[in-house]
Amino acid sequence: MANLNNLTISKASELLEKKEVSSVELTNYYLERIEKLNPELGAYLSTEKEYALKKARESDERIKSGKRIGILDGIPCSVKDVITTKDIETTAASKILEGYIAPYSATVVRKIEEQGAVILGKNNCDEFAMGSSTENSAYMLAKNPWDLSRVPGGSSGGSAVAVAADLCVFSFGTETGGSIRQPASLCSVVGLKPTYGRNSRYGSIAYGSSLDQIGVFGKCVEDISSVMHVIAGKDSLDSTTVEYPIFNIQYPINTQYPMKDLKIGIPKEYFGEGLDSEVEKIVRDAIDKYKEMGAEIIDISLPNTEYATPCYYLLSMAEASSNLARYDGIKYGKSETDNAKDLIDVYFKTRGKYFGDEQKRKSILGTFELSAGYYDAYYRKAQKARSLVKKDFDDAFEKIDCIMCPVSPFPAFKIGEKKDDPLSMYLADIFTISANLAGICALSIPAGFTQNNLPVGLQIMGPRFDEDKILQIAKAYEEMTQWHTMFPSI
Amino acid sequence: MSNKYEVIIGLEIHAQLATASKMFCGCNNNAEGKSPNSVACPVCMGNPGTLPVINKKALEWTYLFGLALNCEVAPQFNFERKQYFYPDLPKAYQITSQTTPPLIGGHLEIEVDGEKKNFTIEHIHLEEDAGKLIHSGGHSLVDLNRAGTPLMEIVTNPDFRSPLEAKLFMQELQRILRYLGISNADMEKGHLRCDGNISLREFGAEKFGKKVEIKNINSFSSLERALEYEIKRQGELLDSGKGEEIFQETRGWDDAKGKTISQRGKEMAHDYRYFPEPDLPPVVPAEAFDLEGLKKQIPELPSGKRKRYVEDFGIGKTEADILASNIELARFFEEAVGGQQADVVKKIANWVLGDLSGYLNDKGLGIMEIKLPPSNLRDLVLLIEKGDISGKIAKEVFVKMIEGGKSSAQIIEEEGIKQVSDTGELEKIVGDLIAGNQGQVEQYRKDVEANGNSPVLNWFVGQVMKATRGQANPSIVMEILKKLLG
Numbered sequence: 007m008a009n010l011n012n013l014t015i016s017k018a019s020e021l022l023e024k025k026e027v028s029s030v031e032l033t034n035y036y037l038e039r040i041e042k043l044n045p046e047l048g049a050y051l052s053t054e055k056e057y058a059l060k061k062a063r064e065s066d067e068r069i070k071s072g073k074r075i076g077i078l079d080g081i082p083c084s085v086k087d088v089i090t091t092k093d094i095e096t097t098a099a100s101k102i103l104e105g106y107i108a109p110y111s112a113t114v115v116r117k118i119e120e121q122g123a124v125i126l127g128k129n130n131c132d133e134f135a136m137g138s139s140t141e142n143s144a145y146m147l148a149k150n151p152w153d154l155s156r157v158p159g160g161s162s163g164g165s166a167v168a169v170a171a172d173l174c175v176f177s178f179g180t181e182t183g184g185s186i187r188q189p190a191s192l193c194s195v196v197g198l199k200p201t202y203g204r205n206s207r208y209g210s211i212a213y214g215s216s217l218d219q220i221g222v223f224g225k226c227v228e229d230i231s232s233v234m235h236v237i238a239g240k241d242s243l244d245s246t247t248v249e250y251p252i253f254n255i256q257y258p259i260n261t262q263y264p265m266k267d268l269k270i271g272i273p274k275e276y277f278g279e280g281l282d283s284e285v286e287k288i289v290r291d292a293i294d295k296y297k298e299m300g301a302e303i304i305d306i307s308l309p310n311t312e313y314a315t316p317c318y319y320l321l322s323m324a325e326a327s328s329n330l331a332r333y334d335g336i337k338y339g340k341s342e343t344d345n346a347k348d349l350i351d352v353y354f355k356t357r358g359k360y361f362g363d364e365q366k367r368k369s370i371l372g373t374f375e376l377s378a379g380y381y382d383a384y385y386r387k388a389q390k391a392r393s394l395v396k397k398d399f400d401d402a403f404e405k406i407d408c409i410m411c412p413v414s415p416f417p418a419f420k421i422g423e424k425k426d427d428p429l430s431m432y433l434a435d436i437f438t439i440s441a442n443l444a445g446i447c448a449l450s451i452p453a454g455f456t457q458n459n460l461p462v463g464l465q466i467m468g469p470r471f472d473e474d475k476i477l478q479i480a481k482a483y484e485e486m487t488q489w490h491t492m493f494p495s496i
Numbered sequence: 497m498s499n500k501y502e503v504i505i506g507l508e509i510h511a512q513l514a515t516a517s518k519m520f521c522g523c524n525n526n527a528e529g530k531s532p533n534s535v536a537c538p539v540c541m542g543n544p545g546t547l548p549v550i551n552k553k554a555l556e557w558t559y560l561f562g563l564a565l566n567c568e569v570a571p572q573f574n575f576e577r578k579q580y581f582y583p584d585l586p587k588a589y590q591i592t593s594q595t596t597p598p599l600i601g602g603h604l605e606i607e608v609d610g611e612k613k614n615f616t617i618e619h620i621h622l623e624e625d626a627g628k629l630i631h632s633g634g635h636s637l638v639d640l641n642r643a644g645t646p647l648m649e650i651v652t653n654p655d656f657r658s659p660l661e662a663k664l665f666m667q668e669l670q671r672i673l674r675y676l677g678i679s680n681a682d683m684e685k686g687h688l689r690c691d692g693n694i695s696l697r698e699f700g701a702e703k704f705g706k707k708v709e710i711k712n713i714n715s716f717s718s719l720e721r722a723l724e725y726e727i728k729r730q731g732e733l734l735d736s737g738k739g740e741e742i743f744q745e746t747r748g749w750d751d752a753k754g755k756t757i758s759q760r761g762k763e764m765a766h767d768y769r770y771f772p773e774p775d776l777p778p779v780v781p782a783e784a785f786d787l788e789g790l791k792k793q794i795p796e797l798p799s800g801k802r803k804r805y806v807e808d809f810g811i812g813k814t815e816a817d818i819l820a821s822n823i824e825l826a827r828f829f830e831e832a833v834g835g836q837q838a839d840v841v842k843k844i845a846n847w848v849l850g851d852l853s854g855y856l857n858d859k860g861l862g863i864m865e866i867k868l869p870p871s872n873l874r875d876l877v878l879l880i881e882k883g884d885i886s887g888k889i890a891k892e893v894f895v896k897m898i899e900g901g902k903s904s905a906q907i908i909e910e911e912g913i914k915q916v917s918d919t920g921e922l923e924k925i926v927g928d929l930i931a932g933n934q935g936q937v938e939q940y941r942k943d944v945e946a947n948g949n950s951p952v953l954n955w956f957v958g959q960v961m962k963a964t965r966g967q968a969n970p971s972i973v974m975e976i977l978k979k980l981l982g
Contacts, residue, residue: 090543108543108545207547208545208546208547211544212544212545216774242549243547245775246775328579331587332587336583337638376579378767
């Protein structure tokens with residue numbers, strides 16, 4: 007049998023096409039790895055062996071009869087547990103949804119399954135996607151495969167680990183303020199947060215609805231492109247999706263994108279205080295590579311960056327308090343009715359017992375800021391700040407093609423280091439949340455390692471609906487470097 | 497209670513829109529007779545990860561209604577979340593547009609005791625209905641069939657000065673909803689619901705009294721009764737110097753007991769924490785709809801019909817009111833009229849309001865449930881006008897028309913009941929009668945000499961009708977009798 011280590015979508019697809027490997031063999035390869043490594047890594051909350059093998063057999067039937075649907079047919083993948091999957095438990099890594107089986111699949115799940123992709127299981131994450139280290143999972147810790155004493159980042163930590171540790175070919179994550187890009191950076195995989203509205207959110211359990219987006223983790227830029235090609239587009243079930251001229255990235259990706267005339271903006275606000283010096287050096291070196299390719303490097307300013315963090319937390323907490331309200335112990339998931347005096351008591355007992363600290367924190371703070379008398383001071387002001395942040399980017403993209411900067415101010419931190427210090431944890435997002443506020447697309451690509459062999463990613467941000475451009479820019483870097491071909495030894 | 501208080505009433509009216517699907521999902525919007533939770537999907541059941549999608553028809557109908565009520569269209573509005581915990585509200589928020597309504601202002605003119613009065617509207621907004629709780633056997637069960645039904649809320653200004661005015665307004669609103677065909681507007685079935693806000697103040701006073709909100713009103717008569725009850729209750733408290741015992745509160749109307757009951761204490765002070773619904777883009781009506789075209793779609797409304805019936809058709813005001821009160825009856829009537837002259841139109845109106853309505857009431861049917869082409873009624877009236885059948889026989893023919901679906905001409909033909917108006921034929925019958933009944937003839941002449949008339953004449957008419965099996969034209973018989981009896 008062919009060597010199955012660290013397959014990309016295109017490589018796995020090629021092996022399937024040539025019948026050098028079957029989808030069942032491929033699926034078993036990952037299932038065995040998961041069985042062996044997941045107890046340590048915590049990348050999956052659940053695996054669906056029977057379900058996956060059934061899908062793989064169906065795929066093999068199609069391949070045998072020459073009816074392979076497309077590049078994803080037969081490719082094993084995994085899905086963050088805040089994304090609904092019909093027939094497979096979806097818990098959002100929360101006790102309150104333990105045992106919940108959604109009666110429907112998320113649009114992105116439906117789309118990749120229609121293309122024959124094989125879902126292996128559901129990825130660990132921070133409870134309700136709230137967190138930056140996956141330590142907020144109510145079920146298990148996820149560990150960084152490059153250093154098991156460190157976090158993989160979050161909230162989509164499990165999805166990043168699954169790709170980095172070769173426990174699947176690609177995976178879905180979600181972002182509200184950097185939850186794809188940050189773990190991608192900390193685990194040395196490629197992670198894209200698409201433009202708000204580029205692909206459907208239907209089936210993504212809501213955190214901050216105006217900021218949330220589903221995105222993809224892959225071992226290379228081309229893989230991201232292949233999956234985006236399938237999931238992008240307007241969805242009649244999500245009114246915030248936009249019918250935008252076809253996703254232009256053709257497979258295989260065009261590597262001839264001219265870097266010579268490229269204008270890259272370097273925002274000074276992203277290279278200041280708090281940025282780890284090793285991270286800064288790695289990011290600057292990566293930018294220098296583009297300079298070598300002929301790109302023009304332009305210093306820019308995003309003057310309202312300082313408002314992004316408070317603005318982000320106000321908006322996301324307000325929306326989170328509203329989105330978390332439906333978990334009341336009445337309709338689905340866990341319910342605590344023993345010794346409950348009345349209905350309100352059921353609410354208190356259920357939510358008190360099964361929500362994590364972060365859910366309680368966001369419910370209380372979000373409720374407070376939307377309350378009569380405080381709305382104008384907090385929520386409305388945050389909305390105004392958001393439009394300023396958005397305008398910063400709109401103005402910048404008039405003069406430049408993309409922005410390059412760090413993803414995270416520091417590499418992977420120690421497990422437990424920031425867990426009880428939410429404010430310091432919130433700082434992990436400072437370079438990523440602006441893209442969510444502005445609704446633009448942004449990605450992280452592997453860009454090197456620190457002295458301690460901890461991965462660091464380069465962030466590339468582009469205008470709304472310009473995924474094709476930033477992916478091609480990223481691809482050019484990938485062609486010049488070997489970072490994406492390095493994998494942790496586990 | 498003294499009459500020194502001015503009554504101030506405002507209404508908050510909810511009308512369910514009869515769209516095919518629900519407000520934010522594709523579920524069937526007609527759950528009537530369906531088992532609990534069988535007309536519900538992941539979206540209207542509030543499953544995690546689901547998203548709302550606006551029902552464009554519901555939005556269009558809201559604008560149609562607002563334009564019919566002369567409202568101003570807001571250039572843009574946002575749906576928003578109204579947040580509270582209750583088991584019939586599966587998302588723990590209701591998607592509404594209460595604080596940034598799509599339609600502002602507006603007014604409706606109504607005749608109260610023969611006087612035209614204008615009532616103004618504060619705003620109209622669109623939202624989703626909640627589910628229902630069923631309490632039984634110590635349990636509370638949730639039925640989400642109704643959850644997500646499009647609900648239009650009409651908030652009036654406090655313009656009503658009597659319970660009657662409020663009731664007449666509600667009734668006119670019901671007619672308009674039905675004229676536009678956007679709601680079944682049946683109060684008993686909850687398609688149309690209303691809360692009444694009522695306060696009293698001394699005439700001439702500037703400050704409003706404490707406002708009491710009355711809920712659980714489910715018929716026009718309970719609206720009137722509940723408001724009357726509150727006027728009495730509040731008035732008596734004011735009269736006896738206990739004005740401070742009137743609280744700004746919600747009271748529920750108990751129809752059986754005929755009184756309002758305080759719901760204070762049960763209701764917590766709610767802070768609904770409204771904020772714009774991030775899952776739905778703002779609505780810009782000028783982009784989504786052809787508003788001018790929509791305006792043109794507004795059919796003639798009840799007020800227009802009433803006016804036209806009186807002015808153009810020359811029928812009485814009361815009759816016009818009744819005809820226009822039911823869009824289906826009005827449509828039937830207008831089709832039956834079909835360009836006839838005023839005298840015929842009046843007779844058609846009498847038939848519609850008399851025999852037709854009587855028949856429908858007896859059988860408990862609606863006009864759409866019988867198979868009577870309006871033109872058949874017109875033909876019947878024209879036959880009476882021509883003297884082809886008597887009014888008495890026409891009544892029998894009419895029932896046969898409804899029940900058999902045949903035209904009047906067909907029935908008359910088949911049953912040989914055409915009226916005899918042939919004077920030659922009738923003169924012969926009358927001549928024979930006179931010849932055979934000389935005693936009655938003498939009595940007749942004696943009576944006429946003494947009193948100018950005689951009851952015997954009617955006896956002769958009766959005999960002629962008998963001889964002709966009721967088909968003789970009575971007025972012609974009368975003429976002939978008078979002539980031959982001398």
